[in-house]
Amino acid sequence: MSSSGTGITTTSGTVRGRRHPAGARATRRRVLGRAAGNNALVIPAHPGCHGTAEMVRDGSKFAIEGWAPFAPYPNQG
Numbered sequence: 506m507s508s509s510g511t512g513i514t515t516t517s518g519t520v521r522g523r524r525h526p527a528g529a530r531a532t533r534r535r536v537l538g539r540a541a542g543n544n545a546l547v548i549p550a551h552p553g554c555h556g557t558a559e560m561v562r563d564g565s566k567f568a569i570e571g572w573a574p575f576a577p578y579p580n581q582g
Contacts, residue, residue: 537567546573 546557556574
């Protein structure tokens with residue numbers, strides 16, 4: 506599953522945020538809840554992200570507990 510500016514892509518398809526905002530919100534809550542409940546990492550699809558986010562519940566919201574940085578590829582030289 507991944508997220509973009511227009512929606513979240515899961516194995517079952519994409520929920521477009523602009524066309525179906527209520528469905529997009531429900532999908533984000535389900536995906537983030539699953540990540541927080543299973544200690545799973547979330548990989549943001551936004552440019553400039555350099556790692557994965559560990560999500561936790563913060564009351565009725567979600568928060569990033571910490572970041573796990575991507576390791577650079579070893580020198581292929």
